[in-house]
Amino acid sequence: MPVQKFRSVEAMNAAPAPASAGPPFERFLRHCARYWAIAPREYPRGVFKFRSIEEAQAARQRVAQR
């Protein structure tokens, strides 16, 4: 069903997105590739160590906000 029509935005948002064909992991890789192309990030290089998951998440946010 390549074209779907909706009478409202609410109906459009409520419609389930049809999954494209192919193995799930391939879809995941394609989705990530699009995301990375649209929103490229510049990461630091190397290895960073954390005592807890909270420390790791705080570091992730600092990199994301740069």
Added chain:
Amino acid sequence: MAVDRDEMLRVLRAFEAAGLDYVLIGATAMGFHGVVRATEDVDLFVRATPDNIERLRTAFRAAYANDPHVDEIRAEDLLGEYPSVRYYPPSGDLYFDVMTHLGEMASFETVDSEVKAVEGIHVRVATPAALYRLKKGTVRPLDHQDAAMLRKRFDLKDED
């Protein structure tokens, strides 16, 4: 530089070739189960033994042309004060969060997993129920969204 699927597959192939004991968690594992969202990182638990950490280093060296930073991934850290290590490889497009345990909540040994195959590579991934358990108890809003998607997709209950 755009990430390509070859990089991800090269790393997964290197994990298998090195005999690494690991289990994927997070969005990458969700992708194997058909719950697809974009992510910048690859999260994994590894078995917390010195030999296994050496296998991890072997795999990363193979996948990333002997990147010298891999030597900074040390068993004494992952088995000691630093159970979480983040590795940014030279490609610059994604990174790896390697964990030996998540507080007292989960580790390689306690996460239910199954083996999936992609291009002939065997990949150990956390089950949907295990992912749901990991994500529903955390504080990030994104994890709550993931938990909700897993719950809906696999008809999971709170007791799962």
